[in-house]
Amino acid sequence: MSRGSSAGYDRHITIFSPEGRLYQVEYAFKAVKSTGITSIAVRGKDCVCAITQKKVSDKLVDPTSVSHMFRLADNHGCVTTGSLMDAKLQVDQTRKEAAEFKFDHSYEIPVEYLAKQVADRNQVYTQHAYIRPLGVVMIIFGVDEEKGPQLFRCDPAGYYVGFRACAAGQKDQEAMNFLEKKLKNAETELDDNETIQTAILALQTVLAADFKPSEVEVSMVTTAKPRFTVLSEAEVEAHLTAISERD
């Protein structure tokens, strides 16, 4: 990587470097990793489950006021990784999209379409100089009326992809490796409990530590109960116990 040739504007605003790279977009990815948090989401046969770390370093903060899980529409939710304030802005804009779609078309916005809107908006930020890309990876999931449980990952580059399981944040690569081994078989379809436990186990493995229910946030949508819900500490505790008993 020749630093010399890129001493110009390509590092400051989103224009191409001589090697054809968009440095500002790459730095936005770094911003996502720099929060030190990892999030994981897994799609099972009838549900999607997401888990993220909850790190509140200040003892005086009320932990219920800090959350990275957001409801986007009745049956759509997301987990954001990266700058919380950039995330809130993006969630706000996405909620508006979802509500407008429902108003215009009388049915819930398809998950893929919602993810596409987020991605297209992110792309605009990578092409305009006056605004920087947002330092957020948004993992959107929901129960689609036509296609069932869906999981999409939208990143600052304007890229969106559907997944069976995905991760974002500091240890995303390790998490993806773990999940690929678990879901090697394309026909593997996990039931609700297995999905939640796979997500929890993945996070425990990449963090190489056990955690308490208060240190994570878990949310899910299921075909039986499509409403986006955040699990209570007791429910998370039950799953953690189930995992440790299994081992």
Next chain:
Amino acid sequence: MTSIGTGYDLSSSTFSPEGRVFQTEYAMKSVENSGTAVGARCSDGVVIAVEKVYHSRMMMKGSLRRVHFVEKHIGVGIAGLLPDGRQMVSKCREEATQYREVYGEPVPGRVLVDRLARFTHLYTLYWHVRSFGCSALVAAYDAEGPQLYMVEPSGMLMRYNACATGKAKQQAKTELEKLKLGELTCREAVTELAKTIVNVHDSTKDKLYELEMLWVCEESGRTAQFVPQELIDEARKAAEDEKDREDDDDDMDDA
């Protein structure tokens, strides 16, 4: 710390190679240059205290307002660039008015600070504006009970049981962590917060200072108002006496 500035700190719309937005971080630094502000959520309300440093004896007491009121039940304490703080308060008042017009009732604290945080955050995205150089401590008492929030220049918003910002925030935080907030009443908190500020105050650099305090509690009828001056004076005197006594004890030990 690599790449302090070196070109990545010229605008809010630039990420550094580590993914940091330096302009916003510098805005947070400017808060650290101002007098300390502390807040505590007690069992019956919220108290906010700010250390108002006067740079000249000519300044009139009561000027350089750092404590402002929005609606009847919300008070805001500013740390950092005070003119920027006035803008934030102005925005709060606009939002509160708009909420009343649309929903017919006073804005809940939670909604107001959310709007303020998003407003502040917007200024960290565009290159033709700079971030706000101030943090706002917001005290509210509504149907959800007493709440204390802090909005930082980055747009970060969190709800606190107690918080501190400004020059001596680390020291102040340590003192606040020792308090049993769940059991304190606002009257007691006035004394405790005065003590905290007196203890962290740097008397070599900033000789003249005033304590400006606001509270919103049962005693004030859930209205945000200045803490009565007599209470502040009493609390400050008690704290300063205690500090003098401790200093004397230290001197005697050394001798």
